Amino acid sequence: MSTGAVRQARPGQPEGERGGLRTALAGLTTRGRSFLAAGVAAAVCAYVLGQSDLLRVGLLLAVLPLMCATVLYRTRYRVAGSRRLSPARVPAGSEARVHLRVDNVSRLPTGLLMLQDRVPYVLGPRPRFVLDRMEAGGRREVSYRVRSDLRGRYSLGPLQLRLADPFGMCELTQSFSAHDTLTVVPRVEALPPVRLTGEATGYGEGRQRTLALAGEDDVIPRGYRYGDDLRRVHWRSTARYGELMVRREEQPQRSRCTVLLDTRGGAFRGAGPDSAFEWAVAGTASVLVHMLERGFSVRLLTDTGSSVPGEGADGFAGASQESADAAGLMMDTLAVVGHSDGTGLSRAYDVLRGGNEGLLVAFFGDLDEEQAAVAARMRRRSGAAVAFLLDSGAWAREPYEGPAPVGRSEERVRMLHEAGWTAVSVPRGATLGDMWRQADRERGGVVAGGTAAESGRSPGTGASGWEARR
Incomplete structure (x- = not known):
């Protein structure tokens, strides 16, 4: 379980401190103010009546709350x-625990x-605790x-002691x-593993390697660098360029x-x-985590x-050891993402x-005809494209109004x-896992149908581009 860093508040003057005497007097309770008023009244009466004993009582009543203050x-x-x-980043609907520690750094209890x-x-409600007498050097x-169903970044603090x-x-x-920040990220739903079209271009069973040497006449050399193995020196290119050239790995x-x-x-809407927008944000987070895994x-x-993370080649996440950092950055972005002012x-x-x-993989809201045409052009010929369309009008309808037209x-x-x-069109209340499987079935039907049409086989016998792993 990951935990956030402890932020230690140093003893010192609190924010907004103006004057010691004014602050001390402002902290008098009703009992303290009553004692002070009674002491002043007794002292005035003693002065008027000439009673020295009453003056002593009045001074005692007035001095006691002042000394306490x-x-x-x-000592405060x-x-x-x-x-x-613990932890500092939680999914929406999950709980995080906040640990508070108070240390008495003085020599007095x-x-x-x-x-x-x-x-x-x-x-949730503001937490309040009552701590018993704390010995010198002690701690409590x-x-x-805390729990939130709404994603976001929330500030905790400052801590107050009375x-x-x-x-x-x-x-x-x-x-x-000192303040701490609790980040509530969207819920992540586990998705079923399916084989996506285009996967053979880079990972898994179809991991592809860019060969630096496909033949004696097909070499992509680079300049020699300190530490390169001399056995990788390509002498023909070295003679051509006049400097040491090595084959790429x-x-x-x-x-x-x-x-x-x-x-x-x-x-x-x-x-x-x-809401439909929160479903789209949660779906985006689930797909990102699924693909990183x-x-x-x-x-x-x-x-x-x-684009996030915005580093590496064309803004994609870098090497596998950076996947955790990239996932954290994208989840933090989704925790605070809101509606944009754009219309296209x-x-x-x-x-x-x-x-x-x-x-x-795209999550769209309502699309007019122009924006639907723009979205259609986003699909590249060499890659697969999956779209989840949310009809926000249907999502905004009350359940008792019946099915949306x-x-x-x-x-x-x-x-x-x-x-x-x-x-696929996403109805209200649907889960991303069901929509993911539906997209798998539709993709499989399209690919199988296309294969059958081209090869003369019956539909369903071709290999689906979204065929589930076995």
């Missing part, structure tokens, strides 16, 4: 607090401590749980400046997958964890043209048309089918 004000900076998240941590309302540890004297005359609040290439998320504000080089692309998909199309992007979603699915896409 002064002592408490001086000798308490340190820290916070630890503390009184009753009331501990409170500030958390956003969406994470408490914990609480210190009280033994007589209950004064209570002062100490705020620590075989470079394994990873299959590429681009996951496109439509974030246009006008393409989705409704809000909340059960299968060894693909992946990237996240939005309708704005922004042209920027994403400009990014995709630059070359062969391998497999393309047939809209333009089916027409858009037909347009994408004609362009070579494997497109």
